[in-house]
Amino acid sequence: EHLQTQNLSVPANSRVQYTFPELIFSKPNLWWPNGMGKQSLYNVVISIDVKGFGESDSWSHHFGFRKIESHIDNATGGRLFKVNGEPIFIRGGNWILSDGLLRFSKKRYSTDIKFHADMNFNMIRCWGGGLAERPEFYHYCDYYGLLVWQEFWITGDVDGRGDPVSNPDGPLDHDLFLFCARDTVKLLRNHPSLALWVGGNEQIPPADINAALKYDLRLHPHFESKDENSKPVGDVS
Amino acid sequence: MAEQHRKTTLDSGWVAARSTEVKFTGTQLTTTHPPTGPTSPWMEALVPATVLATLVKNKVVPDPFYGLQNEHIVDIADSGRDYYTFWFFTTFNCKLSSNEHCDLNFRGINYSADVYLNGHEIILPKGMFRRHSIDVTDIVHADGTNLLAVLVHPPDHPGRIPPTGGQGGDHEIGKDVATQYVEGWDWMAPIRDRNTGIWDEVSISVTGPVKIIDPHLVSTFSDDYKKAYLHTTIELQNKSSRTAECSLSVQVTLEPEDSIFLV
Numbered sequence A: 001e002h003l004q005t006q007n008l009s010v011p012a013n014s015r016v017q018y019t020f021p022e023l024i025f026s027k028p029n030l031w032w033p034n035g036m037g038k039q040s041l042y043n044v045v046i047s048i049d050v051k052g053f054g055e056s057d058s059w060s061h062h063f064g065f066r067k068i069e070s071h072i073d074n075a076t077g078g079r080l081f082k083v084n085g086e087p088i089f090i091r092g093g094n095w096i097l098s099d100g101l102l103r104f105s106k107k108r109y110s111t112d113i114k115f116h117a118d119m120n121f122n123m124i125r126c127w128g129g130g131l132a133e134r135p136e137f138y139h140y141c142d143y144y145g146l147l148v149w150q151e152f153w154i155t156g157d158v159d160g161r162g163d164p165v166s167n168p169d170g171p172l173d174h175d176l177f178l179f180c181a182r183d184t185v186k187l188l189r190n191h192p193s194l195a196l197w198v199g200g201n202e203q204i205p206p207a208d209i210n211a212a213l214k215y216d217l218r219l220h221p222h223f224e225s226k227d228e229n230s231k232p233v234g235d236v237s
Numbered sequence B: 001m002a003e004q005h006r007k008t009t010l011d012s013g014w015v016a017a018r019s020t021e022v023k024f025t026g027t028q029l030t031t032t033h034p035p036t037g038p039t040s041p042w043m044e045a046l047v048p049a050t051v052l053a054t055l056v057k058n059k060v061v062p063d064p065f066y067g068l069q070n071e072h073i074v075d076i077a078d079s080g081r082d083y084y085t086f087w088f089f090t091t092f093n094c095k096l097s098s099n100e101h102c103d104l105n106f107r108g109i110n111y112s113a114d115v116y117l118n119g120h121e122i123i124l125p126k127g128m129f130r131r132h133s134i135d136v137t138d139i140v141h142a143d144g145t146n147l148l149a150v151l152v153h154p155p156d157h158p159g160r161i162p163p164t165g166g167q168g169g170d171h172e173i174g175k176d177v178a179t180q181y182v183e184g185w186d187w188m189a190p191i192r193d194r195n196t197g198i199w200d201e202v203s204i205s206v207t208g209p210v211k212i213i214d215p216h217l218v219s220t221f222s223d224d225y226k227k228a229y230l231h232t233t234i235e236l237q238n239k240s241s242r243t244a245e246c247s248l249s250v251q252v253t254l255e256p257e258d259s260i261f262l263v
Helices: A106-118 A135-144 A174-188 A207-216 B051-057
Strands: A002-010 A014-019 A023-026 A042-050 A054-063 A068-072 A079-083 A086-088 A092-095 A123-126 A147-151 A194-198 B006-009 B015-018 B086-093 B101-106 B112-117 B120-124 B132-135 B145-153 B202-207 B210-222 B227-238 B244-254
Touching: A002 A014, A002 A023, A002 B227, A023 B244, A042 B210, A042 B227, A054 A135, A054 B210, A054 B244, A068 A194, A106 A135, A135 A147, A135 A174, A174 A207, B101 B112, B202 B210, B227 B244
Parallel strands: A092 A123, A123 A147, A147 A194
Antiparallel strands: A002 B244, A014 B227, A023 B227, A042 A054, A042 B244, A068 A079, A079 A086, B006 B202, B015 B086, B086 B145, B101 B132, B101 B202, B112 B120, B112 B145, B210 B227
């Protein structure tokens, strides 16, 4: 349906970032959470051919067109979610991990996550004392329509609010924490089910980590409000 | 036409052994003295998973999730970190044509590791939640068997479980960037090896001179969701010593729903 090809030169021994001119879809099939509509998924394939060599690499991912917003509702003090402009009543459960010896399987993920959908849930909260869940977990959340609230690796008990009080400044290596957070975001960010990144469980991360996460995860100005008539142009930076 | 790029997952044929029971170095294990199979001290290993998962699979320890069997497994606080520092070993083949490049990828290691491939050592940095991608083009045997050994070290601060237990034990694990439930919680007994291991996918990927890295897909909307825009940003790495003239494509097709199949 939608195919776009661009030519560009990549200098020897270098690494560049490239942004395609945006693809426009009229009346796209939207992705909806469980109970609000279909979980329409598109298959996005990116490939690169090199002159004199042929296909050098390709990448594919299921993608869902959806807009997820949330804010603290002054009336209730709770977080109010909207999907594609529609408010949604969140029915969710806590998730730690599917096996304490980390023996994960697609079959187990599919079964566990379908079970949540069958219970009429529409969100799973990945607790900060567990894991950043894996692409296979998110794939089945995409497929069954479970929004995901994904916490980073801070908990009140272990980081400054436990008994005894310990690690008030979080992990020893903040740069390592931020490196892991950024790499995790890159691993998971294309999944339509990913609804919210959260600093930690019952605890705000140390100020420098929290500020960096908020900055890194803000909506990029490029996507704030697209002017429909903007000229599509490739951008190599 | 070059062969299609390809990715091979390394999730079988692994063996493991406790580091203190192996007399060879990583260089020797991946050149002159590779293990010949699951004979002591080596055992069949579960990858991806944890050290404890391999010990349970081989019945070296009881399954911690039955009865009070977890009490019969020595905790890392009492055994010391070396007891759960394990070697993992496997072999793989990887045919490379000219101008093709090969990466060895780890999607998750808890908590750090020393990798040996055909006698070459690569030290992986710490951190449970980070990927590692190593360009091994110059190290792999393009027409033969490659020997891979990984020495996996537990978290730096495994902590000690107080007699009273409690949420997160003595909280020492919080000094590392790793999962915190492993010292035990009100709903969970402590995990004796603190989930040490090659806990996520290991793969070999072969590409041509230019590799696609971490694409980012974003959708925006107008006209009350009647129009959508797909913004696609990628990183490209040219590993060759010449400028690459590229043709870059993005194609989007609707996934058929369950009841519909494309013919």
